[in-house]
Amino acid sequence: MTQFSQNNIENAYRSKRAFIVIAILAVIICAVQLVGVIRELRSVNEARKSLSISSGDLDRITRQLPDMRRLAVAGRASSGGLDLFATTLSESAKSLGVSITALLPEGSPSASDIVVSDTKLGTWNATRLRVKGMAPFTNAMAFLDTFRGLMEPVRIDCYTVESNDTGHGEVSFELVLTVYEKRNGAS
């Protein structure tokens, strides 16, 4: 009888201990599940935020693009070069009745990194070019004026304009120019 009674009490204690273990296990499992769900929710929220920011960026860039494209197309960006410039120069001279007597590149090209408003335009070769020619005075002046709106990256460094003693109002000129050319493969 005593043995039976002791078994009853022990069984009650065992069931209580099992209950406590199960309860702790349940709490831990629930907490783990909850933390996992919260973590995933948070990551989804972060992804949504990134999505919203990226959408905003894309909208802004898309709004800016047409204007920038228009401005870029409206310009006269050219990769330059002696060949291209010589062609342009001879066409311009021909149309204005100017005779070009010499085109003399001087020295070897020097490389320069061109930066405009913190934007790198890459590496450009700068070549000095001496241009000699002659024309009636007004034609020569009109020809020189074309350098004010050239479609090429060219700059006048110095010049000499001299009257010819022919009595026909003809002048000869000599220009020293810097002609830029974008290097192949330069970004």
Added chain:
Amino acid sequence: MKPFNFAETKLTERAFCGRQISRNLRLIGAFVIAMALVTIGSYACRRGIGAEARRVNSSLAVIQLDCTQARRELESAKATQCQNVWQSQLSEISGHRLSYLNAVIQCAPGDIWLSRVMSSEGDTMLTVDGKAVSFEALSTYTSRLRLTTTFEDVRIANTAFGKAGSTVFVDFSLNLKLKPVSVDSSPASNGAASASAQAPIHVPDVAGGR
């Protein structure tokens, strides 16, 4: 001594223990069911959230790709625009240098003949050679040149009398010092040095990469 019924006590105790055990077993069962429900719920939630996360991430990847392409295009357009600005600056410098020649020609009165105009490199000096009918004509010419805003200093370098047939004239040479210009006219430097253009340019800001 009052008699005590042990059997009754044992029966009561047995019933109590039985109730305790069954209560604990019920609670254990309830916890197990709750755990199972929580696990199932959490699994369902995670599946839903995972699907949403996949959807959001794929949209994000597409948008980020679009963004990168648009940004690259914007950078390219910006570079082209900056190149336009640079070329305009080069033309402006050329135009500015030619404006000295125009000023020298426009200031010349009718009794002055210019035979040579020569500019020095670096926008510092302009040498003008010519012939004048008289010293007065030359003086008028230099006065006109001084009145322009183009030249800082006008000096007669030399004069000499000359004769062509029966006409006497004054051969002259002028040195004109040019005013400093605001446009950056320094020649591009060699090597890896940068030739930075100074004129301001408005370029919209580009969002940084993420």
